[in-house]
Amino acid sequence: MPVPDPAAKLEPSLGGATPAALERLALVCRALGDPARLRVLEHLAQQDGACCEALGSVCACDLEGVTGLAQPTVSHHMKCLVSAGLVRARKRGRWTYYGLEPNALEDLRSLLARLGSSAASPPPSAQTPPRPSAPRAEAYPQGG
Helix, strand or coil, X not given: CCCCCCCCCCEHHHCECCHXXXXXXXXXXXXXXXXXXXXXXXXXXXXXXXXXXXXXXXXXXXXXXXXXXXXXXXXXXXHHHHHCCCEEEEEECCEEEEEECCCCCHHHHHHHHHHHHHHHCCCHHHCCCCCCCCCCHHHCCCCC
């Protein structure tokens, strides 16, 4: 599967997104679709690493405790978050330190705002026509 270009941006002048930007947003949505990854992102946003926090980053060893998962599983989740462009990784010695990527969710926020605003006010042609009123009871003769 080809990796979407992380530099792909929404093009507001076109009123939509390029195919590359949509692929990147889909990758971000897939990365956000796992509870363990959401816990990691929340932890990174709080930056309260236990033993190894340094320079606005959290050591990989702290993330095992946050997620309750084994180191190989944490590494897999972190690889997904880094690939999606949500998290940056810096290797120092034998440890990897992770931090949130600034403005990583800006494209997603922009797309969701656009979708939300169009859902709130559908164009007049998309509005549902009024339903005909129910026939009155006297229109149907009672059998007897």
